[in-house]
Amino acid sequence: MAKAAKLADVAKAAGVSQGTASNAFNRPELVRPEVRERVEASARALGYGGPDPKGRLLRAGKVNAIGVVVMDHLGYFFRDPFNREFMAGLSEVCDELGAGISLISAMDQKSAAWTIETAVVDGFVVQCLDQGDRLIELAKRRKLPFVAVDLDPGPGAGFISIDDRRGAREAAGHLLALGHRRFAILALELVGDGRVGPVDRERRLAAAYQSTRDRLLGYGDALAAAGISIDEVPIVESLNDSEAATGAATLLDLAPHATAVLAMSDVLAIAVVNEARKRGIDVPGQLSVVGFDDVAEAAATTPPLTTVHQPIAEKGRLAAHMIFDRGPPRRELLPVRLVIRGTTAPPPPDPPTAP
Amino acid sequence: MAKAAKLADVAKAAGVSQGTASNAFNRPELVRPEVRERVEASARALGYGGPDPKGRLLRAGKVNAIGVVVMDHLGYFFRDPFNREFMAGLSEVCDELGAGISLISAMDQKSAAWTIETAVVDGFVVQCLDQGDRLIELAKRRKLPFVAVDLDPGPGAGFISIDDRRGAREAAGHLLALGHRRFAILALELVGDGRVGPVDRERRLAAAYQSTRDRLLGYGDALAAAGISIDEVPIVESLNDSEAATGAATLLDLAPHATAVLAMSDVLAIAVVNEARKRGIDVPGQLSVVGFDDVAEAAATTPPLTTVHQPIAEKGRLAAHMIFDRGPPRRELLPVRLVIRGTTAPPPPDPPTAP
């Protein structure tokens, strides 16, 4: 018993052809009960644990699994509420179709390349703010269905995104309509270089991440329409994890007179609200805050967060469908919608001494 | 061009043997640069995207991926802090080894069976409170390395757990040492039937989930040593998600005179602290709370949570190693340790009118 038994061995032991043995396992109704019985007995006797998926796979062609390329450290990935909801939506569809999900960590480019080349999947979903061009390239080379989320992969691949610019415009528009004139922006990463802190004009224009850039443009649109140049608005760049608190503090230090904060994610917005509370600044009495994404937490905070809703879970569902529905790559732009809750109000009537 | 090109086609087009073509891709140093060049050119011309992992897989035997069997809905899975840290530890090792992670949702038994039987993985990690005997059975049948976490799979499979009973004993012991005498317990699910709310003696003794039962035993040990019978202690069973708030409220209603709450998870403990705050009960001044697990959130709440630390990420790392290190199945019991932070203090000096 040097090697594990295989289907052929079982078949021989049961005195049937391999094809019959295969049927006994996969299409029992095609095989006489008595024979099936015999095959199963031989299998037990030989310690055969059922057909090896590796073999089946080769024949079947389809793997029935979708690879999710994760750019961040998986620890962070599991922590981020956006990813959570996205994955929940995606896995909903996978569950339905009985498909699996493979997490492909793309932390370092070297091993990521190998992983992407060898991942046994039917297609890839890349969910990255990161430029990730190289990874997209790699994935495309495998000629598998491929969907990018929130980052335009160019023609030849699926693309799911939202109208970031419009959402941002609505967020800023809402605050303007309330009467706000002094803004501050807490931005997501503009470039993948790990830099955080105050953003000058040059860096702002160098924004590489698509959603960050578009949201910035959207804010700018609305502000410009009200005669405010975004160049005058203090902007701070922050990571979207536990470091968000630091970003929020930096922003409030930098813009003590702002009456409204435009945060590019709910995580950031919540950090701002917390930081404000810590400083005794009333939200929304003295400071209005608008988030972005409308993650589950947004509705649960006190006060509940005014934010731009985007259909995160739907993005996940759509991504899964785009992988499994054969067909030409599609490009989908999902709607956004401002959700007004409790963190926005008119600015305080009494300006704190601004010239 | 009815079918996609395969390695054999590329080889023929380049005028080399298939073996050489294979080497050109996988072991370039074994092939003359000029020939490799030619192979690559043919590949491009034929639109060949590199060797198909499905083929390689069959030959290689190893898949280089580990299947994580998830009992809960994936949405919940991604939400739970315990899972997050566990997965972070597990994926740390996988990253190191360049291995992938397959999420296998085992929500409904029927499709779960199929998924487990056909998952292309080198081994399974089952992380379930659920009895899940059936799934364990299925996984075992595939004769793949197999590790169960927090649930004894019996001989023939790996097992990672902690000394739940001891941890619980220490938690209760700490409160007793502080002088507490009136306890209440907020328990995780005892049985997988979805029932929640007050627990009577009968149900307590029927506890099926291993960690729940052991923690209950541990609490009982310590209390008994102090002359308190666990039969007199109000116990409420609760889900470990957003419903935890409900459980906490039920418990405080049921045991208004308790000065100390033993919570079986940090999520539950935090829910108790929040509920207490909402009712104007000071923690730890009027009510002490001890959690279990020591998830990341535990140290970040105000006040920081006194809890029983268990090495969650280490469990994940160990699980991954046990899958990839060939060898006989091991059984590991990891240490726990009481971490005293800010939610425990001596009981209020003035008993509220107890007989």
Added chain:
DNA sequence: ATCGGTGTATGAACCGGTTCATTAGTCCAA
């Protein structure tokens, strides 16, 4: 001239199944 290396390419044997066109056998009706 012979021998032992070294560097490349070849062919064929796997890897472990699934599938499908046939064949063999059985039953019933004409």
Added chain:
DNA sequence: TTGGACTAATGAACCGGTTCATACACCGAT
């Protein structure tokens, strides 16, 4: 008795690669 219809089982052709023993050519050393 023949034919048609239906059920079971067979055998061989894939699925797409990797690997390894072998062969060949060319080299310097003996």
